[in-house]
Amino acid sequence: MYTEYYGLVRSPFEMTPDPSFLYLGEAHREGLATLVYAVNSGKGFVMLTGEVGTGKTTLLHALLGQLDSNTNSAFIFNPRLDPMGFFRVLFEELDIGPPCETKAEYLLTLNQYLIDKLAANERVLLIVDEAQNLSTEMLEEIRLLSNLETPTSKLIQIMLVGQPELQDLVDQPELRQLRQRIALRHRLRPFDAAEVVEYVQERLAKAGYTGRGLFKKKALKELYAITAGTPRMINNICDGAMLLGYARQETTLGPEAIREVAHDLGLVGKDAVENPDSSRGRDATPKRRRRRLLRFRR
Secondary structure, three states, X not given: OOOOOOOOOOOOOOOOOOHHHOOOOHHHHHXXXXXXXXXXXXXXXXXXXXXXXXXXXXXXXXXXXXXXOOEEEEEEOOOXXXXXXXXXXXXXXXXXXXOOOOHHHHHHHHHHHXXXXXXXXXXXXXXXXXXXXXXXHHHHHHXXXXXXXXXXXXXXXXXXXXXXXXXXXXXOHHHXXXXXXXXEEEEEOOOOHHHHHHHHHHHHHHOOOOOOOXXXXXXXXXXXXXXXXXXXXXXXXXXXXXXXXXHHOOOOEOHHHHHHHHHHOOOOOHHHOOOOOHHHOOOOOOHHHHHHHHHHHO
């Protein structure tokens, strides 16, 4: 809707983890280096945690892009599976073969598959996303997979990814054995203030923006204050602010636009919203129309 108005070739703040828009802050670079090292060195169990919207899925896609063709990866998004459902999805992801009738048959078949991959000098990586929602039973099943090993090598690398609650989950006494298997942990932090500026500017540039200062310095400062550097919130607010700018035919966006969108998204209270241009006679987008535009973009 606003791309042509701002001279863009694509939307800069989509919610999908598009690798062409990859931006890594310091914590993300550290996290990616940790994950790549863990997989390449065969550490076995690794855990990645971070608040909602901090870029965990984006980081995982970056990881998969850095692994060589000798790494076979399974990406499981649904943590609500029972053990048989889990193994069925795992086999589909790794293209092992038809479903088995029993869990024992699954384990025997998987063990042979892993041995064959080791003999071919290939790795197998299992990534379980939203792992904070796994049941204790499923976490124990996943731990048992780490028993599939040779005297010198782990046959499968396992990565648990989730919100900070995952840390509390694995700290439960009944999961002591799982906790002891986790070789590396990384907590993903949001961007700092300088990284927010770089993130916004880089995404705009990759979307084709050639102007200067679409978001004013005060707008970017306000953006950091409201989002605390969380990428998903940054995308939501910037997308909405550009939509407002298009509706008002504005070529630069100030902190007022950031606050208005943040208010409509329920991120700030009504008292935080200011309209300094109303006294100068500038046409303001009516609140009802503004919300309709934002709903259209979600």
